Amino acid sequence: MRYGPLVFLAAFFALAVSWFGMVYTPQIQLGGAVQETNSVISSDLYPSERPGLARQGLEVYRENGCFYCHSQQVSQKGTLVDLFLTDAGKTNMAVANALNEEHVGTGTFSGPGIAAGLPKAIARNLSMERAQSLAAILKNNGAKSEMHLVPIGADIERGWGVRRTVAEDFIADATVMPGSQRVGPDLANIGARSPDLNWQLVHLYNPKLVTADSPMPPYPFLFEEKKIGSHPSPDALRPVGKFAPRAGYEIVPKPEARALANYLVSLRADTPLYEAPLTPPPPPKAATNAPAATNAPAAK
């Protein structure tokens, strides 16, 4: 061992450098993140602590290795701007002419027409520079405009989220589950996509009840097959066809299944943040997207 001290020093140095780069620096950078710093739109803290059952569900998620196949991170390629005219000002003609000179949109604007139906989008999918210059032109002509931010990217097109995931999204969790592979869909916003607890339970019991060719394994051990007593359990699943339980029995979710479903429903990262700005879509006017009233899966 002539080089013993040298080998030791080299190993120590290599480990120290990686500790600095991968533990200490991120801790300095992000360790101080707190909930309240980041509310742009409302005074509500983001992210809120998960309710108790959902916290237990995180452990079930971990135990069952859901993170091997599911990521919880949405990527984003860019941010485009939709420019909305909110006030056409007093000289509509000047505004319309200025917009026509800039060749905004596909058609041409007319003086009287431009003030109709405000606020309205006059140009979509602009770069920030272009949107800013157009907004300045509108302002010079006495009109007012509003920019709506539209994050874009493959994940967002798939409907997996409305913006990219950032570190702030994870600070309420003691164990973060960002995942690394995408055998299944990304779950960063599964609570926004499928807010129905019963849907989640049915899907966990056997994903093929929901999607016929789902590659996800079933998790029947999170459920109990119970003999129906004097009254059927109120929260029993009612799988149909070949997934149906034996006659006189019912499928009841165990506490683990309920916790996991609550955790999944609590997963959503769609609040606008300073570091991930977006313009939230307007709230729906009528309650047309009410969750299904039945807990039975749709018959195929």
Add this chain to the structure above:
Amino acid sequence: MNSPAKQPVAGAPRDTELKDPTVPIWLIVVLFLLLFWGAVYFDDHGGWFEKQVYTPYVSADQLKDFQVGGGPNPFEQGRVIYSKTCFACHGANGMGQPGNVPPLVGSDWVNEPQPGRMIRIVLNGLQGTGLTIHGQPFNTGTAMVPWKSFSDEDIAAVITFVRGNPDFKNHAPPVTPEQVKAIRDKIEGTHPGSFSPAEIEAVNPAD
């Protein structure tokens, strides 16, 4: 005495050894150019380890440009400022402390259509006797300290919050940073210290 090994083998190429073992100068130049390009690329796209800069944004300045999603809400900003600063004396419910700190709930000065008096109080503070609100005397044993170190935006936000807060039963119109700036400029030289209740009473709220 020559060793036979030194003799060149017949038929072998003669120049198998490097004539010049140093690195060619063009390679050094190329490596430096690559390093320079890397540094420039990092500078343009790295975000300089700013914790709030993620792709697709490349710098904190660019990220600031994108803060347009409806814009910050002055009322909600004001709520945050109030809950960090003002609540210590005026209380989370705006009721103040009897005989000591005047309530903001339903106060005349708070609810005036023109915010001149309130802006002055927040900017320079209030101290002295002779204050009566809702028939209750306040001797302001704890003087209100000046908050002129706050920006115009912050003062406008917190006044907007107090004046428009339905929980405080106040329904006065919002205040703009420009109004705060106008009064700040006006009293900057003429009245550097705290106001007394009588002085505030004498102020024209629209001025």
